[in-house]
Amino acid sequence: KACPNCCFCALFHFTVVPVILKALTYDEKRGSCSVGSNVRDAACYVCWAFARAYDPSELIPFINQISSALVIAAVFDRDVNCRRAASVSYRILGTFPHGIDILTAADYFAVGNRVNCYLTISVYIAGFPEYTQPMIDHLVNMKINHWDSVIRELSTKALHNLTPRAPEYMANVVLPRLLPLSVGTDLHTRHGAILACAEITHALCKLAEENNRYKLAAICLFFFLYLSVCQFFFLTVCTLIEKLSLSKMPFRGDPIIGGWQWLINDSLRSLPLVSSTARQHIKESAVSALAALCNEYYINEKGEADPALQDELVTRYISGLQNTEEMIRCGFSLALGALPRFLLKGRLQQVLEGLKKATIISPEDVSFAQARRDALIAIAKVCQTVGVKGEGSQEEYVCKDNVTQIYATLLNGVTDYTTDSRGDVGGCLKKNCKQIMCWLAQQAAEKIDKFRAHAGSVFLTLLHFDRPPVPHIPHREELERIFPRSETETLNWNASSEAFPRITQLLGLPTYQYYVLLGLSVSVGGLTETTVRKYSAQSLFEYMKKIQNDSSEMESFCETLLKVFEDNLRNDRVSVPLLTMLDQMLANGCFDIFTMQGNHPFPVKLFNLCKEEIKRSKDVRKLRSSIGVFCGLIQFEGDMREKVLFQLFLLLCHPFPVIRKTTASQVYEMLITYSDVVDPAIMDEVMTILSDTNWEAELTVVREKRNHLCDLMKVPKPQLVSKVKYGNVLLSFFLCNDQLFY
Structure with missing residues (x-):
């Protein structure tokens, strides 16, 4: 049977x-x-x-x-x-x-x-060995040749993120499989295969030792030489050049660099057979490739550029700014904006003059609004690249000799009312006025008195200028109510007690909210206790009280706050004081509206950003500030509490004794404030351990006490599972619930 x-x-x-x-x-x-x-x-x-x-x-x-x-x-x-x-x-x-x-x-x-599925969730799931190879194989076999270009591009980025999960498999199996596909007859497959090779190579080179890097360089050079370049692949090849440059391939002095430069220059020119949107994407890709190429291959040991090469590049791009084709002007404007500082040194005034001419309207190019917009954007990027030095040379810095010319050029853009069949095409330039006002608002919210005073004065001058009035200032009516004309001369921007109560009112205006909050972060979270820190914090807390019962305003504010944090992750100038400001906001109940909402996304995102900010950090001030934020997050109910306690218990065994001691002290205060976190039956024992333990003792002793706390409070114990040598650094990893923590 x-x-x-x-x-x-x-x-x-x-x-x-x-x-x-x-x-x-x-x-x-x-x-x-x-x-x-x-x-x-x-x-x-x-x-x-x-x-x-x-x-x-x-x-x-x-x-x-x-x-x-x-x-x-x-x-x-x-x-x-x-x-x-x-x-x-x-x-x-x-x-x-x-x-x-x-x-x-x-x-x-x-x-x-x-996007979250491809770039984030996939990386987490691929951490489980059963799924790693099937996921990679699926992307290579089914997705990089997909008919939808968005899927192809997302798939290649996913392969970049998955490479650390299986570097040997990527190098020995996937790359050799992709090489023949990159020169095949199917355009979709070729496009996806080339991008995949670029992304995987970049990821591998961030992991590889020097010998593997040379091997990868030879592989990439092999398939690159066999590419038949056509308009469809300009975007792809520029991405490849960018990734190979970022991977620091050993091509310095190799003739192939000249070929790459030719491809970039050709991509910056007009492509009449593709759509305007495609042209813009190609130019943006070419500009990114140019910046990466220059930074890797055009700088010598002294940090300088070859004079002949510098002259050739700058002269070529400036001459293209007066071309009769608008797209060529756009491309070369963006290229000048992407040049690194060592290529602009000694040629700054020449570059600024060329870009200024490209912004002037003449009868022959009255419809070239996009070219004028790109020239203005390039001026702003060039100024950011070279930096400011008041008494410096106008050939190297933004200084007193050229700053007036730069402002005049930028502000002249708001008078462009060019129209064509698309309508007011000059409107694309008006965003410069918006950006200037936002930048000034940010500076007017920062901590240095003389800079705040200068920015505030310029802000009010532009707002109330009437010969003629400056057009397109966002929220003009609200600004005139906050800053009446009668107070233009009397408002003392140097006095923080006068300045911050006014500038924080701009937090209620969507256009300015991000920039003002960015400026306030540096002021509220200042290193020392000053009047600036006092009045900026006081003004911020008063604003938060006003919107406390308005859920939509609070949601908008919190989204902006997270965006500021995300955009400045590991930018210590902003992120360290931002952590201090967040600590104060949590302590002052600024987010009470969310505390009773279990697993609200705001504290979850904030927790993850804080973890990412302190990852592998040795900055004691940053670590101390993060402890305060983690302790403040304990007030949010739901799964957050266990995550916070686990993170704090990790810090109790931090390699720095001062961090261990600070963590114990702040956790002690946290448990006094939020007594519902701990079962009353064990409260005394927990508090005794925190207060009586010498947290500056040897780690073996401290870890025993920490683990006892974990048992008492039913928090998973971090377990030392492996040590991995990365370069000259020995990394330790802790295992909890099948997740690794550094």
């Missing part, structure tokens, strides 16, 4: 499972759309039906194949309905490797954002 189970297994193994696996990745382009999404959605439903119809033990022989396919569909499918269907099917499938962790990361809502 035949065993029913054997028949069942045979049916599944030879008939059902192969069909389901094929259906989960089925995609076929018909015209400008795809007909595969319904098939993939149905396949997910079939998997869901299996879990409902059969006992989990009957599916065990096939669980690895099906779970891998569903995970891939949940993370990499093009359509959100298929990703969500795969996530739901995976949830009820039964016994599968690392199921709970994956379900937490790739739940129904998390997979709704495609």
